[in-house]
Amino acid sequence: MFQFINTLLIGITAGSIYSLMAIAIVLVWRSTRVINFAQGGLALASSFVGAAVLEKTGSFWVSLPIAMIAGAIFSAAIEFFFLRPLLKRSGEKEQEIFLPIIATLGLLGIIKTVLNFIYGDRIGVITPPLSDKGFVISGESIALSPMRLLILGTVVVLMVVLTLIFQRTNLGLSLRASSFAPEISRLAGVRVDLIRTVGWAISGAAGATAGILQTTNGSGSISPESFEFSLLLVFGFVAAVIGGIESLVGAVLGGLTLGIILSIILMYVGGSLVFFAAFLILILVLLLRPQGIIGAKGGRRA
Amino acid sequence: MLTIKDLSVDHGAIRALHGVSFKVEKGQLAAVIGANGAGKTTLLRALSGLNKASQGQAHWGDHNILHSKPEALVRHGISHVCEGKSVIPELTVAENLDLGALWRRNRKEAVQSKKEVVELFPRLGERLSQRADSLSGGERQMLALGRAMMSKPQLLLLDEPSLGLAPLVIEQIFQSIRELTTAMGLTVLLVEQNAMGALKIADVGIVLNLGSIAAIGSAAALKDDPAVRAAYLGF
Numbered sequence: 001m002f003q004f005i006n007t008l009l010i011g012i013t014a015g016s017i018y019s020l021m022a023i024a025i026v027l028v029w030r031s032t033r034v035i036n037f038a039q040g041g042l043a044l045a046s047s048f049v050g051a052a053v054l055e056k057t058g059s060f061w062v063s064l065p066i067a068m069i070a071g072a073i074f075s076a077a078i079e080f081f082f083l084r085p086l087l088k089r090s091g092e093k094e095q096e097i098f099l100p101i102i103a104t105l106g107l108l109g110i111i112k113t114v115l116n117f118i119y120g121d122r123i124g125v126i127t128p129p130l131s132d133k134g135f136v137i138s139g140e141s142i143a144l145s146p147m148r149l150l151i152l153g154t155v156v157v158l159m160v161v162l163t164l165i166f167q168r169t170n171l172g173l174s175l176r177a178s179s180f181a182p183e184i185s186r187l188a189g190v191r192v193d194l195i196r197t198v199g200w201a202i203s204g205a206a207g208a209t210a211g212i213l214q215t216t217n218g219s220g221s222i223s224p225e226s227f228e229f230s231l232l233l234v235f236g237f238v239a240a241v242i243g244g245i246e247s248l249v250g251a252v253l254g255g256l257t258l259g260i261i262l263s264i265i266l267m268y269v270g271g272s273l274v275f276f277a278a279f280l281i282l283i284l285v286l287l288l289r290p291q292g293i294i295g296a297k298g299g300r301r302a
Numbered sequence: 303m304l305t306i307k308d309l310s311v312d313h314g315a316i317r318a319l320h321g322v323s324f325k326v327e328k329g330q331l332a333a334v335i336g337a338n339g340a341g342k343t344t345l346l347r348a349l350s351g352l353n354k355a356s357q358g359q360a361h362w363g364d365h366n367i368l369h370s371k372p373e374a375l376v377r378h379g380i381s382h383v384c385e386g387k388s389v390i391p392e393l394t395v396a397e398n399l400d401l402g403a404l405w406r407r408n409r410k411e412a413v414q415s416k417k418e419v420v421e422l423f424p425r426l427g428e429r430l431s432q433r434a435d436s437l438s439g440g441e442r443q444m445l446a447l448g449r450a451m452m453s454k455p456q457l458l459l460l461d462e463p464s465l466g467l468a469p470l471v472i473e474q475i476f477q478s479i480r481e482l483t484t485a486m487g488l489t490v491l492l493v494e495q496n497a498m499g500a501l502k503i504a505d506v507g508i509v510l511n512l513g514s515i516a517a518i519g520s521a522a523a524l525k526d527d528p529a530v531r532a533a534y535l536g537f
Contacts, residue, residue, distance in 0.1 A: 170404050173393075177401050181390045187350065187383075189376035189405035189453055 006143035007267045015259015016155040020210035021236025022251035024203040030179035031199030038104045040233030041111030043211030046071035051124030060129035068205040075204025115224035128216040244292020309358035318344040320513045331490045333504035335497040340510040342493040350382035381455035387442035391435035402452030419448040440471035497534045
C-alpha cells in the first residue's frame, strides 16, 4: 500500500511535467495546425539559458522566469521567421500539409547542433532549490519531497494562470477564436497572425518550464544530447494525444494519466518497458479513441 | 459612398468576376442577386480582403479598400458576414459578440454597442451564456449580424443571410437588416439567392450573371422588369 502511494506520487509529479509539455504541443497545434517536434529542442535551449542564469545569479527563482521568457522568444521567433513564410507558401495542397511538420523535425536537429556547437561536452546544471528528500510520515520517508511539492505547485499555478488567460481575458478570447475559426476572427478584426505568434510564445514558455522542472526532477543536469529531453518530447506528445490534441484540459489529464501508468510500470514491471509502454498507449489511443479521453466524437472543445 | 471600378477577380485560371463597376450611395441598401456561380460571393470576398482582386479599384469614401487585410478593413468601418451563419459554434453567444469589438479602444462604446445589439435581438440577450451551437439557424444569423454590428460598421457586406432558414425567419432577418440600415445610417451590400426577398427591402439592385453585371437599377424597377422577373424571380 505504502509503495503504491509512493508510485502514484512519483507518477503524478512526472505526469504534471508531461502535462506542461503536452500543453505546449496543444497550443501550437491549435494555433497553427502543426505538430512542433522542435518543442523538445526549444525546451532544451531554454533550460540551458536557465542553467546559465542560475550559474550567474545563484537563484532558481530568477532563472525560471528568464528561461520562460527565453522559451517564449525562441518559440515566437520560429513561428515568425520560419513557420509563417513556410505555411504561406505551402497552401492547401495535400502533399504539402506535411511540409511544416517535417520542417520542425529538421529544426529540432538544427537546435541540437547549435547547442552542441556552443556547449560541446559541457553540461548545464540546474540544482533543485529545495530538498528532494521525502517528507517523513510516521517514521517512513514518502516519495513527496519539498522539491516535488514545488514542481506540482508550479504546474498548478501555471495552469490556473493559463486557464484565467484563456477564459477571462480578451487575449484568451482572441486565441480561442483564432484557433477555431481564423477567417471569422479576421473578419471580426482579430489580428490572427499576431495572435498565432502569441500562442507560440505561450507554448514556448510552457515548454521551457517543463524543461527546467524535468531537469530538477531528474538528473539535475542537461547536455545537448540529453535523453531526458527526448523522453520529455515523446511523453508530452503521447499525453497530448491521450487528451485529444485539441484540449488544454485534455493535455493535463493525458499527462497525469501517462505519468501514473508509466510510474506503475516502472515500479511493478520494469524500467526497460517504460518506453515501449508509452508507444503502446499512443497506438492504442489512436486506434481506439482518436478523439482523446475527453474529446467528443468529431467535436472540438475549448 | 462605395465605388467599384472595373473589378476583376480570378480563382486560379478561372475569371470569376469580369470588370464589374457600380456605385452604392451612403445609406443605401443594395441587393446583389444572380444565379449560383454568378460571382456574388467572390465580389464580397474581394471587397472585405478575403480574396485578392486581379484588377480594378474599390473605394469606400476616399479609402482604397482593395489589397487590405480584413482585420484592417474592419477598423475602417467595413464588416463582412460570410455565407452560412458566420458564428463560432464553440464560443458562447456573449463571446461571439465580444469578438467583434475586441479591437475597439473605447470600451464604453463597445459596451454600448452590445446593449444596442441585445435590444435589436432580444433572443440573443436571453442566451448570452449559451454556446452558439445551441442556437437555432435564425438565432445564429442574428448572432452573426450582431457580431458585425459590434465592430460599429458603416459598410456592411452580407452574404446570403437567408441561406437555410425557414420562410418566416427569413422575413424577420430581412426586416432586421432593413431596420438596421435605416436606423444606423448603414450602407449595405446584400448578396442574395432569394432575389424577391432582397429586392423587397433594397433601395437598389444589381444583377450579376456569369461574373458580369446583367442589370442595375432601383430595386422597385428591377422587381417589375420582365427580363429580370423571368430570369431571377421565377415568374
